[in-house]
Amino acid sequence: xxxxxxxxxxxxxxxxxLFAVLGETVTEKAGVINLSLDGSLLLTAMAxxxxxxxxxxxxxxxxxxxxxxxxxxxxxxxxxxxxxxPQVATGFVLTLVCRDLAYVLGNSYSHVPGPxxxxxxxxxxxxxxxxxxxxxxQNLIVYLSLVTIVAAWxxxxxxxxxxxxxxLGERPAAAFVRGVQVTVMRYVYTVVGGALxxxxxxSFSLMVKPGWARPYGIEGTGWIALAIVIFGGWKPIRGAMGxxxxxxxxxxxxxxxxxxxxxxxxxxxxxxxPLMILTLLLVTIGNAEWMGxxxxxxxxxxxxxxxxxxxxxxxxxPAALGAPFKKE
Amino acid sequence: MxxxxxxxxxxxxxxxxxxxxxxxxxxxxxxxxxxAFGLILSGAFGSPSRLAYVITAWVxxxxxxxxxxxxxxxxxxxxxIEGQVVMGAVFATGAIQALQNTLPPASVLLLAALxxxxxxxxxxxxxxxxxxxGNVSEIFGGLGLNFIAGSLTVYLVLGPWKRPGIGSxxxxxxxxxxxxxxAFKGFHVSPVEILLGxxxxxxxxxxxxxxxxxxxxxxxxxxxxxxxxxxxxIERRMLLAFGLCGGLAGLAGWVLIVGxxxxxxxxxxxxxxxxxxxxxxxxxxxxxxxxxxxISFFFAAIAMGSLQLPLQRQLDSSLGGVIQGMLVxxxxxxxxxxxxxxxxxxx
Numbered sequence: 158x159x160x161x162x163x164x165x166x167x168x169x170x171x172x173x174x175l176f177a178v179l180g181e182t183v184t185e186k187a188g189v190i191n192l193s194l195d196g197s198l199l200l201t202a203m204a205x206x207x208x209x210x211x212x213x214x215x216x217x218x219x220x221x222x223x224x225x226x227x228x229x230x231x232x233x234x235x236x237x238x239x240x241x242x243p244q245v246a247t248g249f250v251l252t253l254v255c256r257d258l259a260y261v262l263g264n265s266y267s268h269v270p271g272p273x274x275x276x277x278x279x280x281x282x283x284x285x286x287x288x289x290x291x292x293x294x295q296n297l298i299v300y301l302s303l304v305t306i307v308a309a310w311x312x313x314x315x316x317x318x319x320x321x322x323x324x325l326g327e328r329p330a331a332a333f334v335r336g337v338q339v340t341v342m343r344y345v346y347t348v349v350g351g352a353l354x355x356x357x358x359x360s361f362s363l364m365v366k367p368g369w370a371r372p373y374g375i376e377g378t379g380w381i382a383l384a385i386v387i388f389g390g391w392k393p394i395r396g397a398m399g400x401x402x403x404x405x406x407x408x409x410x411x412x413x414x415x416x417x418x419x420x421x422x423x424x425x426x427x428x429x430x431p432l433m434i435l436t437l438l439l440v441t442i443g444n445a446e447w448m449g450x451x452x453x454x455x456x457x458x459x460x461x462x463x464x465x466x467x468x469x470x471x472x473x474x475p476a477a478l479g480a481p482f483k484k485e
Numbered sequence: 486m487x488x489x490x491x492x493x494x495x496x497x498x499x500x501x502x503x504x505x506x507x508x509x510x511x512x513x514x515x516x517x518x519x520x521a522f523g524l525i526l527s528g529a530f531g532s533p534s535r536l537a538y539v540i541t542a543w544v545x546x547x548x549x550x551x552x553x554x555x556x557x558x559x560x561x562x563x564x565x566i567e568g569q570v571v572m573g574a575v576f577a578t579g580a581i582q583a584l585q586n587t588l589p590p591a592s593v594l595l596l597a598a599l600x601x602x603x604x605x606x607x608x609x610x611x612x613x614x615x616x617x618x619g620n621v622s623e624i625f626g627g628l629g630l631n632f633i634a635g636s637l638t639v640y641l642v643l644g645p646w647k648r649p650g651i652g653s654x655x656x657x658x659x660x661x662x663x664x665x666x667x668a669f670k671g672f673h674v675s676p677v678e679i680l681l682g683x684x685x686x687x688x689x690x691x692x693x694x695x696x697x698x699x700x701x702x703x704x705x706x707x708x709x710x711x712x713x714x715x716x717x718x719i720e721r722r723m724l725l726a727f728g729l730c731g732g733l734a735g736l737a738g739w740v741l742i743v744g745x746x747x748x749x750x751x752x753x754x755x756x757x758x759x760x761x762x763x764x765x766x767x768x769x770x771x772x773x774x775x776x777x778x779x780i781s782f783f784f785a786a787i788a789m790g791s792l793q794l795p796l797q798r799q800l801d802s803s804l805g806g807v808i809q810g811m812l813v814x815x816x817x818x819x820x821x822x823x824x825x826x827x828x829x830x831x832x
Contacts, residue, residue: 240825250814253806264514437625
């Protein structure tokens, strides 16, 4: 298969997981874990499809997905920031509720054909050799996803509010002393992150896998996205690279699948999960105590290479991630 | 606390809120909430045979809840419990297939139970190992292992353990009735199952409340640093907690293949979400063993009752899950409101 076609298809399939990763990165940068991703992706995908179908407007579908994603995040924010309930418990329960709600509400829309995002190549840029067909022969959502990566990176690292955002997750007490309204801003970033997740869900049902069904076939993707946030070290660009890497592997698996027709398809669908565990292992094992001791026993030059590799891969969460903030 | 009426009142508010919102979801799709809730009730309690189904669905939830009481006491989120149920069923099936032609049925069942226990425990310790020696959060490790266990069953059912002639996802060749748990005459429930489920909860309650291991585990869950200073071997205790929880989940897997409501074979998705259901149960019970008993019964009833929804109306059976999840969410909200606002006012 032509490599540029392959890359273009990876890019076209990536917006859902990309938006989810970017949204969760923003939320977690502010110190809040929204563990409901798996359910809210399903719920927003379902809602976006139904709204787009009923109104005949794809845009309305995307707006609906974003509103519902933001609302799910608002529940997380209220329970964890205002009521001080544990974020993991809240997120886990919410993910189950959102999933089941999606199946109940979407039931009569299963396997119904509906609208999808139109293909919109950019006139001049699309004719550039190599890059043109990959980057500019796509649709608006793909362009938007590329812009969002850059925007998220620039916002977090190059602007004043972005620096404050980092402070929210790293040292909320210090941010508070400097006049940042910690709880209010955490609400804002949780809701913004949720809206991005909703955008991701909508891009599933209106673009990557148009329609709705039970099971929809993206169950589990939210957990993968949460793992990619860790792999990405809570950095927008590294997270985005993780998302692309994941979609590329999925594409490779699809090709492999057609090459090996005798292997049950369900097995291929599971491949991402051992991979998720392995990558998490790679980025976290450097922190383990026994690893340091084991490395000490290696010959010096091997040790240096391994330590260097582990250090590059290693990521650490924002220091105050998941911890409630109290003014006292 | 003294204000004993407040929690009760808030609990009622929580139940009402969950029912109202689930009802609102039904109205949104043009279904009648009263009709749907009525169907769930009659689906669970409408006849002795349906009640028997509820009771046999209750047992795996009880076993998983018992296990989760242990991991939650240690402050661990064993989301991998679904996979542990599945591995219990896989190991038990393997044991039955290997032994059924050589040993008497009772010994086969017993050895299969032990195999299930072992399978679940191994899968649980796997999650623990990833957590303690690989620093991989038990949430992601467990979740990944759930999916892996699921696809292992698919592989077994379609591959090495497929039915003679037809390999389909409907499952392996069913076991002969001699390998089904004995049931009461006329009421399709096995005393073995009920004793196992209730016994597990009782045993765990005793272990957590009255033994050195239980107290150490709670100390680890409450404050790891001071537990460490007290000289408690934290990692070993937590691995043991994962093993114990996994073992009980594995027994649930055994019940799911030999129990009275079972299909008596191994099939994909055999865990039926009972592990996750038990997480909701234990959260709702506030990690209390005694409360887990009625709550898990009630949740099993909702789960079984809502299976009638797709059969009798054009509704998805996930409505039961919506009610259960909403209930936990509302209890979290009311608990939060209570501790944040009501208690503060009284100070």
